[in-house]
Amino acid sequence: MKLHLLQDLLDLNQAFERVLTGLERMEKVPLFHRQEVRYLCAEVESARVQANREFFDQFEAIVEKDARWAYKFRRAYDQKTKDPFDFYLEIKEREEVRKKKGLPPRVVLLPDWDKDDEERYNQERAKKRKRTTKRRNKTVRKHKPNSQKPQSLAQIGALRRQKGEPTDDEAQII
Numbered sequence: 034m035k036l037h038l039l040q041d042l043l044d045l046n047q048a049f050e051r052v053l054t055g056l057e058r059m060e061k062v063p064l065f066h067r068q069e070v071r072y073l074c075a076e077v078e079s080a081r082v083q084a085n086r087e088f089f090d091q092f093e094a095i096v097e098k099d100a101r102w103a104y105k106f107r108r109a110y111d112q113k114t115k116d117p118f119d120f121y122l123e124i125k126e127r128e129e130v131r132k133k134k135g136l137p138p139r140v141v142l143l144p145d146w147d148k149d150d151e152e153r154y155n156q157e158r159a160k161k162r163k164r165t166t167k168r169r170n171k172t173v174r175k176h177k178p179n180s181q182k183p184q185s186l187a188q189i190g191a192l193r194r195q196k197g198e199p200t201d202d203e204a205q206i207i
Contacts, residue, residue, distance in 0.1 A: 035095055042088050049081040 053074055060070040121142075128138055193199065 035092075038088075038092065038095075042085070045084060046081065049077060049084075052077050 056070055056074045059065050060067055
């Protein structure tokens with residue numbers, strides 16, 4: 034809230050009050066015409082009322098703007114911190130009220146649903162993934178050849194010649 038604005042309005046109203054007090058004192062002095070001084074008091078009072086109205090008309094807009102900001106902030110914060118299970122319970126309560134009124138359900142709720150079901154499911158999936166990853170790593174290590182696997186008989190023969198081993202054709206001749 035804009036407290037300095039309220040302080041300024043208070044100062045302005047106190048200044049108007051001092052002017053009115055001075056005019057009332059002048060009204061008692063025979064040198065001034067009483068009707069003229071009263072007219073001046075009415076003008077000062079009208080100016081004060083007009084200033085206060087203008088202030089509060091503008092101040093209302095400021096307060097409303099602050100209120101909108103505060104509402105949006107609180108709502109966003111509440112949504113962020115709200116437990117999803119609370120949302121489930123709210124829906125369940127609303128559906129029970131609809132059922133009591135004889136209205137059809139808008140949502141189908143799972144019977145015996147537990148908020149921890151999803152957490153258990155996620156933990157089980159993580160364990161299975163771990164086991165599968167371990168198995169894959171073991172099988173990859175066991176079957177990992179030292180060199181690339183030859184695609185054809187010609188490649189097999191070339192590899193054997195490089196190692197100094199006889200090829201299938203040479204082995205049959207010997």
